[in-house]
Amino acid sequence: MLTRSSTELVRQQNSALVLAALRRQGALSHTELSARTGLASATVSAITAELERGGVLERQEQASAGGRGRPRVLFRQKRDYGHILTVRISSDAVQYSLADYAGMLIDRFEEPRQHADPSTAHFIDALRAGLAKTLQRSRLDRARVLEVSISSKGIVDPASATLVWSPVFGLDEIDFAGVLGEWRSVTLSNETLLVAHALGLRAEPASGLTRRLAALSLGHSVGLGIANLHATGEIEVSAPNFGHMLHAADGKVCRCGAQGCIEASAGFYGILRTAFEVPPDTIPAKFVPLAEMEKIAQRARQGHRMSEYAFRQAGLALGQGLSRVLSLYGSMPVTITGPGTRFLDLLSRGLEEGLRQSQQVRLNGMPEISMVPEEATLVFEGHVDRALTRIDRLLASERPLAEGETA
Amino acid sequence: MLTRSSTELVRQQNSALVLAALRRQGALSHTELSARTGLASATVSAITAELERGGVLERQEQASAGGRGRPRVLFRQKRDYGHILTVRISSDAVQYSLADYAGMLIDRFEEPRQHADPSTAHFIDALRAGLAKTLQRSRLDRARVLEVSISSKGIVDPASATLVWSPVFGLDEIDFAGVLGEWRSVTLSNETLLVAHALGLRAEPASGLTRRLAALSLGHSVGLGIANLHATGEIEVSAPNFGHMLHAADGKVCRCGAQGCIEASAGFYGILRTAFEVPPDTIPAKFVPLAEMEKIAQRARQGHRMSEYAFRQAGLALGQGLSRVLSLYGSMPVTITGPGTRFLDLLSRGLEEGLRQSQQVRLNGMPEISMVPEEATLVFEGHVDRALTRIDRLLASERPLAEGETA
DNA sequence: GGAATTTTTCTCGACAGTCGAGAAAATAGA
DNA sequence: TCTATTTTCTCGACTGTCGAGAAAAATTCC
Incomplete structure (x- = not known):
């Protein structure tokens, strides 16, 4: 202003x-x-x-x-004005997608992560190769790619496109802008932030004043994104570090190294640990297959006490955490996404219990809670809209005076 | 945009x-x-x-x-372009101040709250009388007052100038804009929000990118304000409902009616309750004189176990709460204000313990914590700067084409 | 088939605002 | 008194938006 x-x-x-x-x-x-x-x-x-x-x-x-x-x-x-390339890094794979300036998906493939060599150096090589492969598959020149938009779970510094902390690489910082210097523009976003953005896009029509919504992603880790929908149509998002916000000083070790994080109770590995009565100070598993979680859920639904308890404790951690978020940011609807949505029936009791405890919820009532399991789609929608909007804005500012600058 | x-x-x-x-x-x-x-x-x-x-x-x-x-x-x-009138509502008194368009303080007086009749109807009458008195004392015409800026602790809806919940009036909503319809413009702000704004003003010179700071007000109740200092010089503030954010499901009754709020542990009445070993489900005292708190602090400093414990528990509630805030908003320096600063020596141990527990603090280090006891001054500075800035902006938008519109 | 009607797109002159350059004003020193 | 210096003011050029009406391109009516 x-x-x-x-x-x-x-x-x-x-x-x-x-x-x-x-x-x-x-x-x-x-x-x-x-x-x-x-x-x-x-x-x-x-x-x-x-x-x-x-x-x-x-x-x-x-x-x-x-x-x-x-x-x-x-x-x-104009579709061929340029292209964007999105990269979604998750714990088990990296997904590459290519879209044109109109936002149309042109190509997509996935490369499994090499668990044999989990070093960042190796990852960066693989990333470079993946990007090159994308170009090759579509016979595209690198100069035509207007932006490479990368997403990951964890803590991100968007200004420098640096991954500060992530469940996958821990404290090994990755400076994507530096590493991918040969690309015109490289951005890095928190994954759940993109989900919140996409939900904001879908919700937008019913506009009034500025509204808010939250996206809660449940899986191996726990992520939160908050979208502010301005009356002008703009969507402003943030990704508070919800998964590693302190839940309770209960001594449960989190894979981030701290104790008592929400994730240590509500992430898949936290649930597994409680269900199997592993001591809470045990270093958590690197990765829990979904099938394993389904088994625990199955037992919980059949009445197995400890499994049931594990899910309820997870729900409680999420509910109390959310109640704190709502206290600080004000009431807003919450949409739950990710593989964890399969277990919502088991989580909901604890979730509601945790939510009900705060003044905020007593004053404004329970937040509206909905579910969109298809997280990957939301992430892509967020990637595309944010990247293209950035490009639009840039384009509006650097007047394309020259003729036929495009091709 | x-x-x-x-x-x-x-x-x-x-x-x-x-x-x-x-x-x-x-x-x-x-x-x-x-x-x-x-x-x-x-x-x-x-x-x-x-x-x-x-x-x-x-x-x-x-x-x-x-x-x-x-x-x-x-x-x-031009000093006489107009005037603003600020009203600071606290639990024991209401302070009226008059300032001119240059921000110069012209008059100030305080009226004690009538504890005999604490009804909102009576309060509104007293408020009207107080405003009238301000005009009278300075022989000022009401038309010359460009804005009445009111502040209170509690939850505020700035859009409608409505006090939604406050420690003083509870859930009795007060619609100040409606009640003071005869005044040109009426605004209502959370008190700690104004403190954060004023701290932002003072800090501003050292500018770079957009920075953040937090104001933590300690007293009978607990308030938090967060200021975003944009590179453009703008200060954007918010007042999360920190005092009544869930601290722990420990059953301590808060005067808001909920249980386990931060205030129930860290507000003066919470500290008193713990120090005197009153059961935690006891409805808290309406008001605790500062002298009473000083006595408890005295005993704590002399080694009285339970008093010391009460302050440490209060510090822990604040520290854990702050660590949650820092997780969500990112790291920022914290300035503590209010009468509670006198007891910082007793609080700091718990405070640090609580802060240290989260991933955020482990990653980014302890936040810088400073102290500015003079809260009232900060509140006034915040009132004045925010009101005058609003007026400036309004003024710039409704072109004063007419001649001598002012007097 | 051609004129009338309708809807959309394009164009022109008026107006508001900023900018750079140089003129005008006001002071100190020679 | 004249000159150098600094500040303020003024003028014409430029960029941009706006409203009104002209031009374009279709359908409908006769």
């Missing part, structure tokens, strides 16, 4: 506005653009003409709209 | 920029304004001329600067 403003800046702003409208609503005609953005028709003309010259937008002659009068021509993002 | 922009908006923005510079830096000359805002000299001329016409700014002919050349003339906020 408190920064110098000028007429050029006005144009930037309004160009970004037009691009954002097309991004959210799909192809729009001149008049629709004018209506949605609130800009005068003449201004829309000026902006679209410029973006068209720059190869960013293209016209799509509409076959026949039916009504009479001059037919509308729709503007839309 | 995503809203229509126009050349008029540019002017608004830049006018606000000029006003903000004068607000922060004091009187500035034409050239200094140009340098600090980054605006061209011609633009500064246009803006100052308009604001001068509107009676917002005035020139101060500088006596003699010493150097040669044409002497500078300083612009500054």
Whole structure:
């Protein structure tokens, strides 16, 4: 807000506005653009003409709209303006996806993580190879990739694209921007932050004032993302370090090295430890197969006391943690995602118990809790929308004056 | 960001920029304004001329600067452009202050709360009377008061100026905007939020990227404010409901009605309850005189076990709570204010113990903790700066075209 | 088939704002 | 009194948005 403003800046702003409208609503005609953005028709003309010259937008002659009068021509993002490449790092695999400037998925494949050599150096080599493979598979030139968008669980410094702490690499920092210096732009996001963003995108239509929502990802680890939906249509997200927030000084060792983290009770390895009555100070398993969890759940559902108890304790840790988050950020609906959603029936009792304890919930009532198991889709949607929105904004600011800059 | 922009908006923005510079830096000359805002000299001329016409700014002919050349003339906020009135509601008294448009304190007095009739209806009458008295004492017309800025501890809805929950009135909501409809503008802020804002103001000079700081207010109740210091000079604050965040399911009854709130352990009444070994499910005292607390502290310092324990438990609740806040918001320095600072020697052991437990602190180290006992001053500074900044912004947007609109 | 109607897109001149450069003002020193 | 210096003010150029009306391109009516 408190920064110098000028007429050029006005144009930037309004160009970004037009691009954002097309991004959210799909192809729009001149008049629709004018209506949605609130800009005068003449201004829309000026902006679209410029973006068209720059190869960013293209016209799509509409076959026949039916009504009479001059037919509308729709503007839309030109698909081949550029591409983005998303990389989703998870504990067992790395997923590479390629999408075009319109957000269309073009190619996707997955590479299993090499558990034989878990060093970061080796991982970086594999990452480089994976990116090269993506280009090769689609016969794409690296210069055409506008951004490489990477996601991981853990603590992330988005400014420097550095992974500060992650369940996979621990304290081995990875500076992705540095390591992938040959790529035009590299960004790193917390995975659950992307989930929250995607949920915000899906929820958006019902707009009013600025609203909030939370995404809670349950799996081997526990992640939280919070999205602020502004009245302007912007989505602002953050990823508080929820999984390793202190739950209780109960001595349960977490794989981060601390004790009493929420994850130490509610992560898969925490549940397993309690169910099998392993001492709480035992260093947790690196990875728990989902099948193993299903077995414990099966037994819990059949009435096995300790398994049931493990899930209830996990729910309690999540519920108390959430109640604290709601105290600090205010009430908001919570959507639970990830493989842990399969066990929600076993978690919910503890979850509700934990939530009910705080003043916040007593005042504003229980938060609305819903479930979207398909986490991977949400992560991809978040990747794509955030990367393309960033590109749109950049594009609006560095006026593409030159002709045919694109190809 | 995503809203229509126009050349008029540019002017608004830049006018606000000029006003903000004068607000922060004091009187500035034409050239200094140009340098600090980054605006061209011609633009500064246009803006100052308009604001001068509107009676917002005035020139101060500088006596003699010493150097040669044409002497500078300083612009500054015209003190009599208007006034603001701040009201600080605390559990035992209400403080009224009057300040002018330059932020200068003009008058201040305090009215004790009537404990005989603690009803909200009676309080509102007293508030009205207090405001009237302020006008009368300074022989001021109500129309000259640009804003009434009220603060209280508790949960506040700033949009509607409604006190949702407070230690003083409980769930009796007070809609200040409605109740004080005859005043031009009425705002309500959480008290510790204002403290955080004021600390942000004081800290600002050392700027870089966007930074954060927290204010922790210790007294009969416990409050937290978080300030985001943006690189642009803006200060964005929030007041998470820290005092009533769940500390532990230990059954300690809080005066909010819930159990296990931080305040139930770390508020004065919580400390007193533990020190005197009163059962934790006892409804807490409405008010604990500071002298009483000093006595407990005295005994604790002399080695009385239970008193010492009470303070340590209070510190632990604060430390664990802070460690949770730092997990969620990231590391930041913490400044402790309020009467509770007197007992920091007794609290610090538990405080550090609680902080040390989380992954966040293990990763980023202990937060820097400092102390500013003079809370009342900070609250006033926060009131004034926030109110005047709001007025400046409003002023920049509703172009004062009319001549001599002020008086 | 051609004119009228309708709807959309494009274009032109007016207006608001910022900017750079240089003129004008006001002082100190020679 | 004249000159150098510093600051403030003013003018014309430039960029951008806006409203109104012209131009374009279809359907419908006769």
